[in-house]
Amino acid sequence: MAKAKVAFFDFTCCEGCQIEMTNFGDAAFLELLNHVEIVEFREVMSEKTKEPIDIALVEGSFTREADRKRLEEIRNRAKIVIAYGACAATGGVNALKNHMTDYKEDVYGKDAGMPHLDSQKALPISAAIKVDYCVYGCPMDKYELLRILSHLLHDKEPVIPNYPVCVECKRNGTICRYQEGDHCIGQVARAGCGAPCPADGIPCEACRGFVDKPNEKALKKVLIEKAKFSEKRAESKSRIFSANLRSDAQ
């Protein structure tokens, strides 16, 4: 098969997902390069092309109207667009500000009015362009990215779980956080990460966003009744990574 032309782009994010790519290690990364040709990757190379690309990997959320044009250009050049990382896929942690109005003053103080700090709501890039696949997670799971790329190279539909993290957590034989008097929101979080957080004894924060139909009402109830959260804390718990996926999304 001919090598697929792949390009990386970034928008509003911490670039942590690009760093995660470098964690593949040299051997794995070089093996990957036998199958794809990277034509644009700001973090590691200076070339920029306007050529058509097979797969565009977009990181970061859509937070300024001014970015729409660049996103559209990417879409027009690419056969397949993959949103990778929570920011691009769901708005991620950036969307934590979406229900507030005073975030700029809060964060930047007297500089809040500077023009380069202007941004609107943090949205997934699918709010601007059509996205074909998402690699969820903050940071994304590099093996999931590989799995998706691999399926696409073989012209197969990648399988992205639509079941909660609990499935993987239970398969691991992990003790449920609730059985240790803690809390967790893995019951509404999209699996695919292999449930590493509960395995390490910390709650799942749903960094991969929600399953398609999260039971938010039941989550609030369980957080109050079992984890002894206040109503307010239970209500806002899932905002950290999933603000745009909640039924009260702004």
Add this chain to the structure above:
Amino acid sequence: MMNAYFITEKDFKNFVSAMVQSLTVIGPVAKRKKFVFAKLESAEDLRLDYDVTLLPPKKEFFPPSQDMVRFEKDKYEGCISPQEKILLGVHFYDIKAIDMTDRLFREKNEDWNYLANREAATIIGSNIQTISERAFWGTVGKDVPPKGHDGFITKINGGYVYETRGDKGEALVKFGSFAKATDAQVKEARAVNENVMGKCPEKLNRSSKEIAEKVRKAFSKEAFWEALAEDCFSCGSCNIVCPTCYCFDVQDNWNLDQVSGARTRYWDACLTEDFAKVSLGGGATENFREERAERFRHRIMRKASYLNEKLGGPACVGCGRCSAACTSDIADPVNVINKIMEA
């Protein structure tokens, strides 16, 4: 061949040590305040006083993820490679469950990915010393005896009675200083196992047959199932921890070289949203259990009614793992079944 032996408390430890040194022995071990089946590194690891394990012992024959075929270009080979192991300290309800999965994986298409591992295993049961908080094994499928195991250990005064059930169980006797058990010791062991049956914290009040019939009739009570499933997360925890659940999903993955890879199966869960989603071809799909109440009902139907005909008893052995695993605490079969029976 059925024989009864006795071994003293002290010699029992040496017996386990001797086995651990020359065989792969899997038994209940502590994981913080819970228990799991794991490979014993020493006799001290073994915790026959466990209440229930997080995952059932079926994972030893049917692991949560299992490679079935490995391929490279157009060459492929099966992954069946059974490892001989001793499962030591399996409670009777899990023995019943293994007997069910044995039959389910054998019927129609024999599933050798399971059966090869199963046949390479020796199963030694043990009596229940501590009762878990959600157990109801004392009142479920009472007329279905545990079978298919190779031996059973019961703790009595001063030591253990070991009853063998065939060659595999008999083959372990050489690892310990066993004496023939006296009639009194065998009687004491029987009493220990009988007495514990009345001690579960939860109870079903009707026979399996009555339950199977009435639960089936409750199928069309839609509002009833909707109310029960209101707090369901479709998280599948109740399936994943269940010793009699046997569904799996199969996926292919390529290695980095993109020419070799494996076909792997994973434990699946019928409570999850996409479990019953099937392809109609051309990218179209159909989900024949789209609502969470339908999926919630399906599990109860399977456990209490549907599988009864095939297995001659309920496909639930009363281990209470699902009840403990469900964060919304709605999965407990006792609550659901008793509600139906009282209606």
